[in-house]
Amino acid sequence: MKLSRWTWLELTGIALIGAIVLLLININQRKREARDTFVEVVKLTEDTVEPADWGRNFPREYDGFKRTREMQATKYGGSVPFSHLDKDPRLKRMFAGYAFELEYNKARGHAWSLQDQDNTRRTKERPQPGSCLQCHASILPAYRKAGGGDVFKGFEIIAAMPFHEARKLVDHAIACLDCHDPKTMQLRVTRPAFLYAIKALKKSQGVENYDPNTMASRQEMRTYVCGQCHVEYYFAGEHKIVTYPWAQGLKVEQIEAYYDRISFSDWKHGETGAPVLKAQHPEFETYSQGIHARSGVACADCHMPYQRQGAMKISDHNVRSPLLDIERSCLTCHPFPASEMKARVEAIQDRHAALLSRAEDALVALIGDIKAAGGAPDAALQFQRKAQWRVDFVNAENSMGFHAPQESARILAEAIDYARQGQLAALTARRAASGGQAYLGR
Ligand code: HEC
Numbered sequence: 222m223k224l225s226r227w228t229w230l231e232l233t234g235i236a237l238i239g240a241i242v243l244l245l246i247n248i249n250q251r252k253r254e255a256r257d258t259f260v261e262v263v264k265l266t267e268d269t270v271e272p273a274d275w276g277r278n279f280p281r282e283y284d285g286f287k288r289t290r291e292m293q294a295t296k297y298g299g300s301v302p303f304s305h306l307d308k309d310p311r312l313k314r315m316f317a318g319y320a321f322e323l324e325y326n327k328a329r330g331h332a333w334s335l336q337d338q339d340n341t342r343r344t345k346e347r348p349q350p351g352s353c354l355q356c357h358a359s360i361l362p363a364y365r366k367a368g369g370g371d372v373f374k375g376f377e378i379i380a381a382m383p384f385h386e387a388r389k390l391v392d393h394a395i396a397c398l399d400c401h402d403p404k405t406m407q408l409r410v411t412r413p414a415f416l417y418a419i420k421a422l423k424k425s426q427g428v429e430n431y432d433p434n435t436m437a438s439r440q441e442m443r444t445y446v447c448g449q450c451h452v453e454y455y456f457a458g459e460h461k462i463v464t465y466p467w468a469q470g471l472k473v474e475q476i477e478a479y480y481d482r483i484s485f486s487d488w489k490h491g492e493t494g495a496p497v498l499k500a501q502h503p504e505f506e507t508y509s510q511g512i513h514a515r516s517g518v519a520c521a522d523c524h525m526p527y528q529r530q531g532a533m534k535i536s537d538h539n540v541r542s543p544l545l546d547i548e549r550s551c552l553t554c555h556p557f558p559a560s561e562m563k564a565r566v567e568a569i570q571d572r573h574a575a576l577l578s579r580a581e582d583a584l585v586a587l588i589g590d591i592k593a594a595g596g597a598p599d600a601a602l603q604f605q606r607k608a609q610w611r612v613d614f615v616n617a618e619n620s621m622g623f624h625a626p627q628e629s630a631r632i633l634a635e636a637i638d639y640a641r642q643g644q645l646a647a648l649t650a651r652r653a654a655s656g657g658q659a660y661l662g663r
């Protein structure tokens with residue numbers, strides 16, 4: 222059969238109209254999907270700790286959140302746990318006499334945070350305070366209850382309790398409640414130690430009464446929610462209140478000046494007796510010195526990138542190494558293939574690892590020389606404190622240099638210099654004691 226020209230036109234017209242109708246239906250569906258992001262199945266309150274309950278309202282975010290249980294390694298990071306001490310025995314000497322010489326592992330995803338704390342020899346074999354739980358448990362309701370409605374009061378009460386007693390008051394690892402307001406789903410910061418410290422930091426910069434929950438921009442909150450826990454801390458006073466030492470600034474020497482001012486040391490070194498400091502996971506502090514912070518890129522931009530699901534854009538709640546999803550984590554801003562971005566990161570990390578290794582060698586050499594000198598002068602012990610603080614600050618930071626490459630290299634260069642100065646001070650003392658018979662390395 223041969224169709225006339227008119228019939229062709231009619232058929233094309235009908236097909237076109239059909240396509241438009243389908244498109245409209247599709248748009249409408251997508252709009253509805255976008256509108257229906259939030260179906261309130263469960264009424265969430267300040268006492269809803271269980272993430273599965275939140276998951277009934279927000280199944281997509283909950284799916285990602287649950288996947289923090291998964292384990293996958295990258296060249297230097299990822300979430301497959303291994304013993305840092307076995308991999309790098311120099312750490313055992315650096316931490317001699319401290320709980321970290323017992324067990325220190327590669328961290329893994331948020332779902333494990335409570336279990337891994339329970340199972341470390343650091344809590345099993347050494348007395349620890351309730352303060353440890355601030356960053357490992359969904360602890361807000363417990364604070365409120367202990368404080369008779371006052372979270373800050375409860376925070377101090379639980380901080381001072383023995384770990385195993387405080388542990389009975391919580392039963393969930395990090396949860397939705399820790400980063401979100403249950404009524405509005407807005408991001409919020411809840412950790413008292415963070416709220417006190419950021420206020421002190423802002424005050425040192427001339428801003429009075431800073432409260433991130435009312436004064437921070439949304440983009441800042443996308444970093445602050447992580448800065449609640451991924452930071453350096455110490456336990457202040459006999460009540461062991463977990464405290465972030467930021468009142469003089471976030472840089473390594475500003476934190477050191479804070480500790481020097483209050484004459485704080487975490488422990489006396491097991492081999493030399495030097496009053497030394499232990500750094501822990503200063504991700505927020507280090508990131509703050511890097512180009513991404515300066516450019517307004519937040520932790521969540523790289524670690525919780527957007528994902529498209531139907532018409533919706535959601536944040537990936539499987540918080541993990543960005544190198545496991547470079548397309549979404551980096552290529553939104555950088556116009557290069559994923560393989561190129563990975564190579565750039567690993568080039569930074571390889572250089573950093575080599576410098577870190579040299580700094581550890583220098584510190585271990587200093588420890589050996591102080592020991593050999595017997596009763597080394599205070600100057601040598603002070604150099605050990607300075608070198609140890611810098612090496613450990615960089616070693617305990619979990620990006621292997623990526624968050625702020627140049628700043629991290631600067632810190633390691635200082636560490637090497639202080640360690641070698643310390644060796645000279647120890648040698649000078651040995652020479653004096655031996656009537657000039659001691660030489661470098663002997
Ligand atoms: C520009 C992207 C970017 C930003 C912004 C960023 N990170 Fe990272 N982060 C990385 C990369 C890349 C690594 C290295 C991952 C690896 O080696 O597998 C990393 C590593 C980490 C790790 C260790 C992860 C692992 O798998 O071992 C933690 C923890 C971390 N970052 C936390 C933070 C926090 C907290 C912030 C904000 C204060 C932040 N990051 C900001 C890109 C970023």
Ligand code: HEC
Nearest residue numbers: 325326327328337338341343349353356450451454463502
């Ligand atoms: C300021 C928040 C904070 C406090 C307080 C805190 N932690 Fe952690 N902890 C973290 C973060 C963040 C990680 C993951 C990054 C890392 O391992 O460096 C972690 C990792 C760990 C790990 C797994 C890796 C490892 O070190 O073997 C253990 C175990 C642990 N912490 C035990 C403790 C103990 C014990 C205390 C109390 C002495 C404590 N934590 C106090 C934030 C905290």
Ligand code: HEC
Nearest residue numbers: 299300328329330333334337356446447450520524541542
């Ligand atoms: C309430 C405290 C807390 C908050 C808030 C928090 N973390 Fe963590 N984070 C931890 C602890 C504790 C661990 C270690 C868990 C373990 O090893 O058992 C950890 C582990 C990690 C890891 C390592 C897991 C892996 O797979 O490599 C990354 C990456 C990470 N956190 C990034 C972030 C980012 C990004 C944010 C903000 C969006 C954030 N964290 C918010 C406490 C916290």
Ligand code: HEC
Nearest residue numbers: 272275276279282283286395396397400443446521535536
């Ligand atoms: C470590 C902090 C953290 C935890 C824990 C967390 N979230 Fe989020 N969540 C974020 C961040 C950051 C965003 C991005 C918010 C923004 O950009 O304003 C977000 C966004 C959201 C959004 C808005 C839509 C989207 O995906 O961007 C929902 C809904 C949400 N989260 C639900 C949950 C649920 C449900 C849980 C628990 C199963 C949870 N979150 C746990 C940090 C967290």
Ligand code: HEC
Nearest residue numbers: 512513516518522523543550551553554555562565566626
């Ligand atoms: C939200 C945007 C954004 C995201 C996401 C982002 N970056 Fe960047 N990155 C920047 C900006 C802005 C700069 C500064 C240089 C510039 O202005 O071009 C930068 C600089 C860099 C540099 C040069 C660092 C230096 O010290 O000069 C590297 C390397 C880099 N990014 C890697 C990454 C990697 C890897 C990821 C993913 C894990 C990532 N970036 C994610 C915006 C981003």
